[in-house]
Amino acid sequence: MIGYLARRLGGAVLVLFGLSLLLYGLFYLAPSDPAVLTCGKGCTPERLAEVRHAMGVDDPVFTQYRHFLEGIVAGRDYPAGPNTRHCPAPCLGYSFETDQPVTALLADRLPVSASLAFGAEVLSLVAGIGAGLLAGLRRYRWLDRVVNGLVLAGYAVPVFLVGLLLLLLFCVQLQWLPFPTYVPLTTDPLAWAQNLLLPWVALAVIQTAAYARLTRAGIQETLAEDHIRTARAYGLPESRIVRRRALRGALLPLVTLTAIDLAAIMTSAVLTETMFGLPGVGQLLVGAVNQIDLPVVVGVTLLTGLLIVIANAVADLLYAAVDPRVELR
Amino acid sequence: MRALRRDRGFLVGAAIALLMILVAATAPLLAAAAGQDYTTYHDNLLDSARGGVPLGRLGGISGDHWLGLEPGTGRDLFARVVYGAQVSLGVAVGATILEVLIGLLVGTAAGLGGRWADGILTRLVDLVLALPILVIAISLLAIVPQDWPRPLLLATVIAVLGWGGTARITRGETLTLRTRDYVAAARLSGAGWFRIARREILPGLTAPVLTYAALLLPTNMVVEAGLSFLGVGVRPPTPSWGQMLSTATTWFRADPMYVIIPGGLLFLTLLSFVLVANGLRRALDPRQSEVLR
Numbered sequence: 104m105i106g107y108l109a110r111r112l113g114g115a116v117l118v119l120f121g122l123s124l125l126l127y128g129l130f131y132l133a134p135s136d137p138a139v140l141t142c143g144k145g146c147t148p149e150r151l152a153e154v155r156h157a158m159g160v161d162d163p164v165f166t167q168y169r170h171f172l173e174g175i176v177a178g179r180d181y182p183a184g185p186n187t188r189h190c191p192a193p194c195l196g197y198s199f200e201t202d203q204p205v206t207a208l209l210a211d212r213l214p215v216s217a218s219l220a221f222g223a224e225v226l227s228l229v230a231g232i233g234a235g236l237l238a239g240l241r242r243y244r245w246l247d248r249v250v251n252g253l254v255l256a257g258y259a260v261p262v263f264l265v266g267l268l269l270l271l272l273f274c275v276q277l278q279w280l281p282f283p284t285y286v287p288l289t290t291d292p293l294a295w296a297q298n299l300l301l302p303w304v305a306l307a308v309i310q311t312a313a314y315a316r317l318t319r320a321g322i323q324e325t326l327a328e329d330h331i332r333t334a335r336a337y338g339l340p341e342s343r344i345v346r347r348r349a350l351r352g353a354l355l356p357l358v359t360l361t362a363i364d365l366a367a368i369m370t371s372a373v374l375t376e377t378m379f380g381l382p383g384v385g386q387l388l389v390g391a392v393n394q395i396d397l398p399v400v401v402g403v404t405l406l407t408g409l410l411i412v413i414a415n416a417v418a419d420l421l422y423a424a425v426d427p428r429v430e431l432r
Numbered sequence: 433m434r435a436l437r438r439d440r441g442f443l444v445g446a447a448i449a450l451l452m453i454l455v456a457a458t459a460p461l462l463a464a465a466a467g468q469d470y471t472t473y474h475d476n477l478l479d480s481a482r483g484g485v486p487l488g489r490l491g492g493i494s495g496d497h498w499l500g501l502e503p504g505t506g507r508d509l510f511a512r513v514v515y516g517a518q519v520s521l522g523v524a525v526g527a528t529i530l531e532v533l534i535g536l537l538v539g540t541a542a543g544l545g546g547r548w549a550d551g552i553l554t555r556l557v558d559l560v561l562a563l564p565i566l567v568i569a570i571s572l573l574a575i576v577p578q579d580w581p582r583p584l585l586l587a588t589v590i591a592v593l594g595w596g597g598t599a600r601i602t603r604g605e606t607l608t609l610r611t612r613d614y615v616a617a618a619r620l621s622g623a624g625w626f627r628i629a630r631r632e633i634l635p636g637l638t639a640p641v642l643t644y645a646a647l648l649l650p651t652n653m654v655v656e657a658g659l660s661f662l663g664v665g666v667r668p669p670t671p672s673w674g675q676m677l678s679t680a681t682t683w684f685r686a687d688p689m690y691v692i693i694p695g696g697l698l699f700l701t702l703l704s705f706v707l708v709a710n711g712l713r714r715a716l717d718p719r720q721s722e723v724l725r
Contacts (some may be wrong), residue, residue, distance in 0.1 A: 110657045116558060121559065122568075126571060129571070255710065256703060257708065259654075259655050259699060260699055261658060262658075263657075263681075264677060264698060267677060267684060267695060268695065271691060369536075371566060374662065377661070378681065384707055388567060388570065388664075389662055392571055392574040392575075392664070393574060394602065404564070404568065407567050410562060411564060412562065417563065422594040
């Protein structure tokens with residue numbers, strides 16, 4: 104167990120290391136100079152040199168990268184005019200654009216993306232398991248067909264298209280819901296949910312279909328097993344068989360999938376957030392990329408990479424926890 | 433083959449998919465037939481009092497402009513949509529071909545190579561599969577020079593980040609194929625690794641890789657549409673469906689047809705390719721007759 108975790112952690116660090124190196128290399132090779140953008144019009148060569156120094160882009164790329172790594176581990180000092188300013192330990196630098204610490208920017212935006220991902224995940228789990236269960240028990244034939252159709256359509260429809268159609272239907276035609284704007288959960292839980300409802304649904308459509316399909320397949324598979332026949336022969340009520348036995352077996356694969364999907368949603372939130380204008384991490388990235396704001400781009404990429412790595416590890420651990428046959432290697 | 437001919441979903445999907453490919457291939461002809469091109473502004477047909485929404489019903493659909501006009505600029509939507517099909521399909525097909533090539537190369541090398549080669553390549557595949565594709569693709573596309581050929585670049589970026597799945601499947605199949613007697617016979621008769629890969633392994637890979645690639649195609653289309661939606665896809669004035677939908681986010685209240693036409697076409701095309709992929713899977717891979725994996 105300990106050894107497994109250590110190996111996993113080592114792999115994770117390696118992935119993140121590779122990611123950051125890749126981005127640094129690419130931005131270094133990029134033709135546009137962020138210092139020129141920051142310095143603006145009427146920039147004198149002396150001023151430009153100063154800006155480059157303050158941004159730390161006057162060093163060779165490997166020195167820059169080394170400083171960056173040191174900053175994450177131990178924090179680093181930036182020259183700011185005659186003084187220096189200290190950026191404490193998990194330092195990802197300062198935004199070229201707004202001069203705010205990247206960690207603060209990320210902390211600012213993360214709740215929005217997290218709200219989006221969690222809500223969508225909960226919604227798709229409830230709807231997906233419900234539909235899959237009904238379809239799996241063959242109560243409603245039409246539901247089976249709907250699930251099948253949804254799986255195919257869900258595979259084919261991009262999030263932003265669902266989002267646009269939802270906005271068109273509910274905000275323009277029916278006017279049932281306001282145009283989404285982010286309200287923090289702590290300010291007003293009701294407004295939070297009301298505003299995020301459409302983004303949740305847009306994100307959930309695809310996952311719901313996938314969960315429904317998995318649940319249905321799982322239920323049908325477990326219902327055909329011997330221990331279910333035994334339970335029936337003992338005369339246990341069908342509802343109890345389904346709840347205690349079939350559902351349990353059917354939901355196993357969902358446990359791991361949920362962890363991985365949460366991270367995947369956070370990544371694909373780039374599209375949802377842009378679509379609905381929600382100020383999350385994805386929107387931060389899109390803005391930063393257009394401004395060649397290297398520290399922010401690297402920060403967001405590392406954060407999403409980290410989330411994916413954590414989610415994968417959690418998925419493995421959960422799988423081992425719910426299924427005693429699985430051994431962690 | 434007979435199973436495919438009886439699969440109604442596959443047939444409908446294949447028909448629509450072929451039609452879309454035809455539309456994309458003949459885009460200049462179609463635009464010429466409509467008497468329009470995708471760059472000319474028709475300001476006179478826009479309602480300037482309403483901020484540039486096309487005059488007339490349904491987004492300005494008329495005998496001259498078969499699918500209406502683009503709000504704000506008045507460019508002919510039919511011409512833009514058929515040229516957009518060229519971009520969407522071209523990029524997706526290009527990316528898929530590249531992914532399959534890289535995947536086959538890495539997958540067979542891992543499957544046939546020794547323990548070391550296999551270990552390193554499998555790690556590499558795991559790494560690629562763990563990458564947040566969209567996030568990296570955005571960063572990549574934003575920093576390359578603007579004057580590079582955009583569609584080619586899009587296809588390359590999508591492929592470079594997305595070949596992991598093909599490689600994994602190829603490796604798995606290669607590992608089972610290499611234990612077959614006919615491969616052993618080929619090796620005993622002195623065939624080299626390259627010859628074995630080409631003559632003995634590759635034919636066996638056709639079915640699984642083909643089914644997987646068929647599903648990759650719509651996935652890549654979604655990625656392309658997403659990247660264009662985020663503004664890092666093809667450069668204006670070249671149209672693409674994702675880019676139109678991105679513009680549509682500011683216009684959908686005033687001109688819903690501008691969402692419905694490119695969005696509907698994108699959905700229809702994607703759905704048709706998924707139906708084709710699903711049919712192929714059922715026909716070629718009877719072990720997994722379940723819908724999509």
